Amino acid sequence: ALEGYEHYMQKEIAEQVDALSTCMNGRIDLAGSRVVLGGLSNYLRDLARVKRIILTGCGTAWHAGLIGEYLFEQLARIPAEVEYASEFRYRNPIIEDGTIVIAISQSGETADTLAAIEQAKDRGAPVFGLVNVVGSTIARTTDAGVYLRVGPEIGVASTKAFTAQVTVLTMLAIELGRRRHLSQSDAHGLLEDMLNLPEKIAKALKLSEEIKRIAKANIDQPNWLFLGRGLNYPVGLEGALKLKEISYIHAEGLPAAEMKHGPIALISEGMPAVFVATQSSNYDKIIGNIEEVRARGGRTIVIASEGDEQIADYADHLIKVPEVREPLQPVVNVIPLQLLAYHAAVLKDYDVDKPRNLAKSVTVE
Numbered sequence: 001a002l003e004g005y006e007h008y009m010q011k012e013i014a015e016q017v018d019a020l021s022t023c024m025n026g027r028i029d030l031a032g033s034r035v036v037l038g039g040l041s042n043y044l045r046d047l048a049r050v051k052r053i054i055l056t057g058c059g060t061a062w063h064a065g066l067i068g069e070y071l072f073e074q075l076a077r078i079p080a081e082v083e084y085a086s087e088f089r090y091r092n093p094i095i096e097d098g099t100i101v102i103a104i105s106q107s108g109e110t111a112d113t114l115a116a117i118e119q120a121k122d123r124g125a126p127v128f129g130l131v132n133v134v135g136s137t138i139a140r141t142t143d144a145g146v147y148l149r150v151g152p153e154i155g156v157a158s159t160k161a162f163t164a165q166v167t168v169l170t171m172l173a174i175e176l177g178r179r180r181h182l183s184q185s186d187a188h189g190l191l192e193d194m195l196n197l198p199e200k201i202a203k204a205l206k207l208s209e210e211i212k213r214i215a216k217a218n219i220d221q222p223n224w225l226f227l228g229r230g231l232n233y234p235v236g237l238e239g240a241l242k243l244k245e246i247s248y249i250h251a252e253g254l255p256a257a258e259m260k261h262g263p264i265a266l267i268s269e270g271m272p273a274v275f276v277a278t279q280s281s282n283y284d285k286i287i288g289n290i291e292e293v294r295a296r297g298g299r300t301i302v303i304a305s306e307g308d309e310q311i312a313d314y315a316d317h318l319i320k321v322p323e324v325r326e327p328l329q330p331v332v333n334v335i336p337l338q339l340l341a342y343h344a345a346v347l348k349d350y351d352v353d354k355p356r357n358l359a360k361s362v363t364v365e
């Protein structure tokens with residue numbers, strides 16, 4: 001079933017081109033500037049009126065949820081926050097009328113996420129699922145939901161499920177936005193760009209050899225930082241998690257501006273700092289953050305937009321990715337980070353698909 005690939009993770013990274021097409025298939029009505037999510041169709045009217053959205057999940061699904069939080073706020077102007085399922089389940093959360101919960105899970109079997117769903121249901125909140133595995137426990141226990149449709153994910157490190165989770169959250173944020181304040185032309189532009197995502201991902205996948213060289217040049221460094229601002233902050237968190245879990249290299253993801261509140265003390269000569277610095281409203285700010293790290297001897301690995309001519313001056317290693325509208329950029333930006341982790345693990349000769357101490361589906365607490 002590897003179909004010529006060496007590892008499932010490698011195959012699943014490559015599959016994202018088709019997987020995202022399948023995920024979006026029939027769900028984007030470009031002419032009408034609308035999104036059609038069959039599983040939620042009876043609920044969308046009410047969803048557009050909610051006062052608050054709580055997103056929940058674990059690990060990579062939580063990272064997708066953080067992107068969802070930013071997008072619901074930005075595109076739909078609905079207050080949203082993401083909660084770790086493992087924390088949410090044991091708190092005494094305030095869930096008022098008008099709050100809904102969205103649970104995100106590839107497997108649909110994660111014990112903490114299930115318990116968070118039960119907690120929300122006990123308090124009377126409608127719960128919706130973003131799940132990959134059809135008929136899984138979470139798919140069955142939620143009131144309604146959207147399937148990711150990316151096919152089986154075998155590698156323990158989640159890749160195509162993550163980009164699909166972000167894609168579904170983006171579609172949902174656009175549709176809720178349309179029902180609230182988002183203009184038809186803004187929605188149209190975003191949806192048009194979404195349909196181009198598979199092609200942009202295909203382009204980003206071509207960076208693989210270049211990224212392998214960067215991994216090789218830095219493989220002996222024991223500590224890495226992943227930094228971004230805005231939507232690129234959760235992308236950095238995801239990059240750090242991928243590197244940790246399969247290559248056993250210590251990595252930390254942070255909002256870039258938090259560096260000066262402590263972590264910048266860590267920077268020593270040659271320490272890799274991966275900046276996710278594609279075009280955005282806070283581009284100038286992140287350039288400042290890159291300079292601060294470089295001035296202290298950090299080795300900067302910068303992910304930037306294809307058209308960016310000025311950033312080369314700030315990067316020890318530069319990775320240029322195709323540009324899409326800012327709210328959609330996370331799906332493209334995470335590709336080089338998935339590849340970086342993959343190549344690092346292969347270089348270290350680790351079991352990429354079955355990292356130590358980890359299980360694909362975490363059904364115990």
Ligand code: F6R
Nearest residue numbers: 059060061105106107110157158
């Ligand atoms: C990371 C990873 C885990 C899962 C987490 C949630 O690559 O795979 O962090 O994302 O255990 O799993 P699901 O999505 O199955 O609930």
